[in-house]
Amino acid sequence: MRITVTNLTFGYDYRTVLKDVSFKLNSGDFLAVVGNNGSGKSTLIKCIIGMNKVVPKQILLDDIDVTSYKDFIKIGYVPQKFDDFNYEFPITVNEILSASAYKGIDEDTMLELLDKIGILELQNENINNLSGGQLQRVFIVRSLMNNPKLLILDEPTVGVDRGNVESFYKTINDLNKEGITVILITHNIHESKAHFTHVLSLYNGEGVFKEIVREGEEE
Amino acid sequence: MSLQLLVAEPFVTALFSYPFLRYALITGLIMGFITPLIGSFVVIRRLSFIADTLSHFSLAGLSIGLFLINIVGLTFIEDPLYLAVIASIIGAFIIEILRGYYSNYKEISMPIVMSLGTALSALFISLSGGFNSSIYNYLFGDILSVYDKYLAIISITAIVVIGLVIIFYKDIIMVSFDETYAKLLGIKVNRFQFASTFILALVVSLSIATVGVLLVSSLMIIPVAAAMKVGKSFKNTVAIAIGFSELSVIGGLWISYEAGIPSGATIVLFNIFILFLVGFFKRFYVNRRLKERQQEIQAIKKG
Numbered sequence: 001m002r003i004t005v006t007n008l009t010f011g012y013d014y015r016t017v018l019k020d021v022s023f024k025l026n027s028g029d030f031l032a033v034v035g036n037n038g039s040g041k042s043t044l045i046k047c048i049i050g051m052n053k054v055v056p057k058q059i060l061l062d063d064i065d066v067t068s069y070k071d072f073i074k075i076g077y078v079p080q081k082f083d084d085f086n087y088e089f090p091i092t093v094n095e096i097l098s099a100s101a102y103k104g105i106d107e108d109t110m111l112e113l114l115d116k117i118g119i120l121e122l123q124n125e126n127i128n129n130l131s132g133g134q135l136q137r138v139f140i141v142r143s144l145m146n147n148p149k150l151l152i153l154d155e156p157t158v159g160v161d162r163g164n165v166e167s168f169y170k171t172i173n174d175l176n177k178e179g180i181t182v183i184l185i186t187h188n189i190h191e192s193k194a195h196f197t198h199v200l201s202l203y204n205g206e207g208v209f210k211e212i213v214r215e216g217e218e219e
Numbered sequence: 220m221s222l223q224l225l226v227a228e229p230f231v232t233a234l235f236s237y238p239f240l241r242y243a244l245i246t247g248l249i250m251g252f253i254t255p256l257i258g259s260f261v262v263i264r265r266l267s268f269i270a271d272t273l274s275h276f277s278l279a280g281l282s283i284g285l286f287l288i289n290i291v292g293l294t295f296i297e298d299p300l301y302l303a304v305i306a307s308i309i310g311a312f313i314i315e316i317l318r319g320y321y322s323n324y325k326e327i328s329m330p331i332v333m334s335l336g337t338a339l340s341a342l343f344i345s346l347s348g349g350f351n352s353s354i355y356n357y358l359f360g361d362i363l364s365v366y367d368k369y370l371a372i373i374s375i376t377a378i379v380v381i382g383l384v385i386i387f388y389k390d391i392i393m394v395s396f397d398e399t400y401a402k403l404l405g406i407k408v409n410r411f412q413f414a415s416t417f418i419l420a421l422v423v424s425l426s427i428a429t430v431g432v433l434l435v436s437s438l439m440i441i442p443v444a445a446a447m448k449v450g451k452s453f454k455n456t457v458a459i460a461i462g463f464s465e466l467s468v469i470g471g472l473w474i475s476y477e478a479g480i481p482s483g484a485t486i487v488l489f490n491i492f493i494l495f496l497v498g499f500f501k502r503f504y505v506n507r508r509l510k511e512r513q514q515e516i517q518a519i520k521k522g
Contacts, residue, residue: 049403072403085397089263091453099392102404
């Protein structure tokens with residue numbers, strides 16, 4: 001998915017959170033969004049996925065204005081916190097994933113995805129028995145259920161142990177190689193083994209966008 | 220209404236002899252199926268209080284109905300329960316409007332609507348000549364008064380509700396468990412919410428005949444609360460809740476028949492009895508499993 005953000009300014013009530021942020025991503029690009037707490041990272045994401053209502057012409061998704069965009073199902077989103085999810089009522093990993101699949105993904109593909117993310121053995125487990133890291137990976141699988149063209153991950157490895165972090169970034173890199181555009185919000189760009197192509201640094205809502213030119217794996 | 224005064228034979232044979240008892244059982248079984256089905260989604264979305272609010276608002280409809288039929292003489296209304304259904308739906312609309320108005324304090328809509336319903340009820344009960352046996356029946360239910368027309372309405376409602384749950388299963392799961400993600404998937408969450416509150420209002424008002432205004436919410440919530448403790452998956456939990464609910468209907472009706480006590484109250488008490496049993500079972504079972512696990516770990520350490 002192509003994303004064009006032009007002079008995006010957004011705020012809540014009287015507080016401006018994002019000031020004149022601009023960047024452009026092509027299909028298959030991998031963007032790291034870095035910045036301190038309160039720098040506007042999550043606000044930017046909410047603008048892209050249509051949760052925050054922005055002024056027209058500031059964000060284009062595949063050249064369509066986000067204000068009239070209808071195909072948000074093409075975006076896989078993994079939030080940082082799962083506060084919105086009611087995981088105290090019994091529901092298995094399989095059940096929640098099947099309910100999230102709207103593009104007719106068959107069961108084999110779902111099991112493949114579970115295996116890829118390393119949680120195949122959890123498929124019949126009750127969601128409320130999972131640890132934070134396991135839950136995180138369930139939501140990553142969920143974000144992949146509808147063949148996304150854009151994957152947005154908000155600090156996805158918080159609470160995940162080191163071994164799993166490495167395999168997680170390997171999976172994300174592989175998905176990115178398949179042509180999925182990835183936006184990853186991270187606190188520490190050096191910690192992750194992700195193959196970023198671009199970095200957006202946010203400081204008090206102002207963004208600096210740059211392309212990474214490299215030969216090795218890491219910046 | 221005391222059952223023993225009416226019939227003096229065992230419950231099972233009486234079912235074959237007396238149509239009103241059959242109607243009562245069939246109505247109970249239908250309500251026993253759809254109330255926990257809807258109740259599960261109500262519990263997940265933390266809206267347990269909404270059923271209570273709507274049932275209180277239905278009472279306003281009932282008392283206005285009684286006033287119009289008995290005092291004003293509008294006998295064409297036939298049954299005040301029709302007005303209870305209308306009132307419940309109006310109550311649902313007011314709740315939704317207020318929830319939008321106080322978006323950060325959504326629960327504030329419940330006490331407002333409940334107070335309005337209770338105040339209107341008090342006013343029209345008084346205007347209808349005060350507290351009498353028909354009001355008592357609506358407050359605590361009188362499943363034996365169910366007649367064929369009412370059974371037909373309940374059956375149609377049940378078919379519609381079950382059909383909607385099957386058709387919109389994915390959407391219902393997504394909206395119930397994760398509203399934000401549901402929006403991303405393109406589900407019109409607000410419209411969906413409105414429709415589900417409307418159906419809830421319909422079912423709540425129709426349940427009044429079974430257990431009465433004051434006990435309606437228990438029919439929806441208690442079996443689900445018990446099933447949540449033992450369910451292993453979503454479908455399994457809903458199935459267990461329906462099982463508990465049906466067991467309460469049959470058990471409650473049976474006991475009320477044999478002991479000559481009110482059926483609505485007995486059904487609800489049976490439900491609570493199951494809830495306690497499940498609680499004890501869970502506690503005993505979980506504790507035993509924990510102990511066994513500790514022993515296993517100690518055995519491994521020693522080994």
